[in-house]
Amino acid sequence: MASLAQQFAGLRCPPLSSSRLSKPFSPRPQNTAFSPVVSAVAISNAQTRERQRLKEIFEDAYERCRTAPMEGVSFTVEDFNAALDKYDFDSEIGTKVKGTVFYIDGNGALVDITAKSSAFLPVQEACIHRIKHVEEAGIVPGLREEFVIIGENEADDSLILSLRSIQYDLAWERCRQLQSEDVVIKGKVVGGNKGGVVAVVEGLRGFVPFSQVSSKSTAEELLDRELPLKFVEVDEEQSRLVLSNRKAMADSQAQLGIGSVVTGTVQSLKPYGAFIDIGGINGLLHISQISHDRVSDISTVLQPGDTLKVMILSHDRERGRVSLSTKKLEPTPGDMIRNPELVFEKAEEMARTFRQRIAQAEAMARADMLRFQPESGLTLNTDGVLGSLTQLTPDLPVEGLDLSAV
Template sequence: MASFTHHQFAGLRCPPLSSSPLSRPSSTASSKAPARPSFCSAAVIAGTYALTPAQKERQKLKEMFEEAYERCRTAPMEGVAFTVEDFNAALDKYDFDSEIGTKVKGTVFMTDMNGALVDMTAKSSAYLPVQEACIHKIKHVSEAGIYPGLVEEFVIIGENTSDDSLILSLRSIQYDLAWERCRQLQAEDVIVKGKVVGGNKGGVVAIIEGLRGFVPFSQISAKATAEELLDKDIPLKFVEVDEEQSRLVLSNRKAMADSQAQLGIGSVVLGTVQSLKPYGAFIDIGGINGLLHVSQISHDRVSDISTVLQPGDTLKVMILSHDRERGRVSLSTKKLEPTPGDMIRNPKLVFEKADEMAQIFRQRIAQAEAMARADMLRFQPESGLTLNSDGVLGPLTSDLPSEGLDLTDIPAAEE
């Protein structure tokens, strides 16, 4: 039986699975085998022997690979959603001008001691040096609020030839904004604070909005050297703002004059002792330097100012006078003493009673002015004016003597 079966199916052999490029070449294949043999029919295979699961899986994969090969050969773009047109459109969308001076948006993805790496959706990353990260001088980009993940607009200032990476800057953008801000402040005619960072024979250099401005000595109200003003904040107003010429000229005298115009004689203000001199103490009253003369500290004689005041002390002072042209303000604590010598013995009481004593002082001034106007009317009755009990001028009334006013009942003004 076995010999019959062998003889019956001796010529019935299944050819190799495929001669497809995806199949391995068979070393035992006959040289006369057809270039692309066909599979045996299922009926023949079923009549000879059953395929194992592994053979079935191999046959299934082979059919799938042959189908994919044929599809790639005849219709390579079939079923692909991203076309060549889409690719070109994507290039146009993310392409940008890399010329120097161009503003581009980027995302910071790494920082180090020298700067920050920025993703600009270009072929290579761009770099932001630490000196270009801020208009102010900083040691690390984090001081300017630059951290990974920050999305910001940068300006291209150069290119690194070694790796074709771009060099970016935030400082250039901030520089333009600072000049615009200074022009706005000049138009509004406001007073700003500037820190003195240097000087020469002609004046001092102050920082305003991150820019270096020049303050001539002729525009500084106080007689001080550049060394004395160094690292101090002084009030300033704009005189000239010229970005094209990089000229920023400022005036301390104009700022002081405007501030002093708001100070009324007899008003009480809070001040800080800046320095002591043999003739008095210089007091900072809101950016204005006033002089508290030694004779205006107390009714009692003060031989050594340092026994009463020290630099850094905070105290209340009264405005006695101010010279707007010279920018000088005269101050007094003597007028605030409830009793003579309190500034030496009990300065705390003087400051507690300051507003009350200042009111009394202003009343004395008003009384003195009323007496002066009354005295003027006494010698000029033809003016047709009279003076009421409040010291206000008014029309001449019939109950007054034609020769003028009787001032014998008016009390003398206290000093």
Template sequence: MASLAQQIFSPLSSKLSMDNFLLTKLKTPLMAANSRRKMVISAAAVAVTNAQTKERMELKEMFQEAYERCRTSPMEGVAFTLDDFHSALEKYDYNSEIGTRVKGTVFAVDANGAFVDVTAKSSAYLPVSQASICKIKHVEEAGIVPGLREEFEIIGENEADDSLILSLRAIQYDLAWERCRQLQAEDVVVKGKVIGANKGGVVATVEGLVGFVPFSQISTKSTAEELLEKELPLKFVEVDEEQARLVLSNRKAMADSQAQLGIGSVVLGTVQSLKPYGAFIDIGGINGLLHVSQISHDRVSDIATVLQPGDVLKVMILSHDRERGRVSLSTKKLEPTPGDMIRNPKLVFEKAEEMAQTFRQRIAQAEAMARADMLRFQPESGLTLNSDGILGPLSSSELPAEGLDLSDIPLGDDSS
């Protein structure tokens, strides 16, 4: 049995011994290689650590030297002195008294206003109530957004944080008064919106300012309630910033507008109201009267059968009183045939310009006749009236050889 076992395991044992021998032969160079690699890595790590340590030591020495210089001689080698520092601060210093105007840049906005950088110790604040001469709910409505650079006026100081309170409204207020003075000097017609009324007249806003229009200076017969929220053409009567007094006139503005309306002009109008004696027509802000006798050649017993408030029609300027601001109108002169305004008003409006042209020609001829009568005894003027009723130069055949004989003209009664 022993010999059998030896025969069986002896080759196997020999094989195992051979394998162990081979493994040992292979492991020896691998272990050596690993050892060399570890030695290289360790050497590199030591080199890096030494370099970092050296750098840290150099930095530490540099900071220690800087600390000593700051402690013992802080201004050594510094060209910018303490006096230079104070001088630089003075360049950014400004008078922060109330009423001073400063430049600033908006850098933030909120629901109540805007924060402004005015290069002060603390930021300044612009309340929404001071952002515009007009009433607004948010500063952005006045174009105030971050990045906007503008001139502001200092109106106060917040004691809680020493921040300044700014205003744009105060600057705009001054500019508005200056603008009104200029418009008054140039006698310009402006638009004013009626925002209120009292016993003496109406209150209107012009150029952002609140002005007063006395009832005596309003050309229309409308009540204060009817004028509320409407725009009126106005002229300046008094502009006094010191007394905050701004007086305006609608009548003067109307007279200026009426000066541009020639007799015989055809304009569009809107019926405003009816009265037993006629209809009041709005012709572009001017209130004119179309008298019942000027509606048609035919008799009109009831104006309401021909016109109604709100009707739009063509009317002709018959006359106007610039001092009183009154304009007389006519549709009667525009009728192609008598009674058309009652029977066929559409035809009247279609032929309005043509009929007005005929009316103007008749007026021109009448004026020419009147001038000719005045010049009839003045042949030296060189003018005469031709067969068409037009004044023109006298021909040689029309001039008397020895002038006019005035002996037959009766003398005036001196007793009268």
């Protein structure tokens, strides 16, 4: 019988190196059977379970968001809309918004108005008056104010704000109120033309025709002066504001009484006297009324711009003329030349004495008229004392007026 090798000698098998096995089979060591494979399978199973769990959580959350998105959520859709309404505003031009200034520089101020970007307040829109820096108008970081939207910056979609527009509206309202109350206000002359002068009142520019100026001054002479004014016409729609110095002077002059002491400023000197500005009224201090001593040259006593106290001697309301005196205020003759400070110090006291002398003269005239009129209620006793006239003449003493020496 042929050997086993001889029987299979004609069969061909591929070499071992080209089969699936890259290494010859070797027996497995004892006590280590399949341990690495079992560990890998265990880890793989744990990861699969965790991934499966996360997938189920995600699918459950997705389903709840799709079918009942607000279930278990305390912040409702209504709350969300209310929050939007709280921080949203109309950005149309002319809309008023509240804002807080948080930065300032030479150009203006940045304002937080709870919009998507900060708003800008230019320096020329910070105040109705002309200013060089917003701090002059009280604009500082932390200031919370109401602004009005006047435009939009196309570069960054930020809004441009204004305080001037709000103040402008308030100024017109204030002028209308002052006109209705017929009060006298002060206005500074800032310009003029052949028809009149321009004065600033309440931040607005008003026109004062020369026909409504009490003095015969030119626009150049009135420039930078403050004039007492009254409103003649207030028309915001036409931006028309007309004022009158003459009407204001009429009211002021009505309050000037003979013997009153007022403070004035020397405006100009003439050979015959000095013109004194007494609260917008030009009065004449004649050279003969400066002192009891003779004054040959006014410039030796007064200079333009000097401030002094004068007494009202006479007042012609129809012509608008006021006569003044410092002579009547001298404690002793010549004090206005030698010691004018003493004259001003004693001015009220000397004027009171002057008014009492005027009152005495009036009382004597009344006494002569009423001596034979018992029904008047006035009495003149045997000692020559006239009864109390304080109701008619407040400057007289209560105990009566002694006319025995008259």
